[in-house]
Amino acid sequence: MSILARKILPQILPIARCLADLKIDSSTVAQLKKINENSLRVTVEGGGCSGFQYTFDLDSEVKSDDLVFEKDGVKVITDEMSLSFIKGSTVEYHEELIRAAFRVVDNPQAEQGCSCGISFTVKLD
Numbered sequence: 001m002s003i004l005a006r007k008i009l010p011q012i013l014p015i016a017r018c019l020a021d022l023k024i025d026s027s028t029v030a031q032l033k034k035i036n037e038n039s040l041r042v043t044v045e046g047g048g049c050s051g052f053q054y055t056f057d058l059d060s061e062v063k064s065d066d067l068v069f070e071k072d073g074v075k076v077i078t079d080e081m082s083l084s085f086i087k088g089s090t091v092e093y094h095e096e097l098i099r100a101a102f103r104v105v106d107n108p109q110a111e112q113g114c115s116c117g118i119s120f121t122v123k124l125d
Helices: 003-021 026-034 080-086
Strands: 022-024 039-046 052-057 066-071 074-079 089-095 100-105 110-113 119-122
Touching: 022 066, 022 074, 026 039, 026 066, 026 074, 026 089, 039 080, 039 100, 052 100, 066 080, 074 080
Parallel strands: 022 089, 039 074
Antiparallel strands: 039 052, 052 119, 066 074, 089 100, 110 119
């Protein structure tokens, strides 16, 4: 491995791993820009009909234990504990005839979810 690769690789790998932790769909970017917001906070709380639930808030404050994921000028903020429940997921904005909302999809940490899409059960290994 070249000297340059040894210097650059340690800086690039954490960024690449971090980007894989939480994906931001283009629909999320478009909706946040449409409503003139640049940050969305995603948290996981106990509750809902399946045990845990996703919450979404328009919040730009970054706290000391937060992780920030960026795409096209838009940020999705989450805390370390919540990330452990949504790692590998995608945050998207979905519109239906009767509602429109941000949601977490393709969550590899979830065993099953409620039909509303807000509540989920964690996989137990």
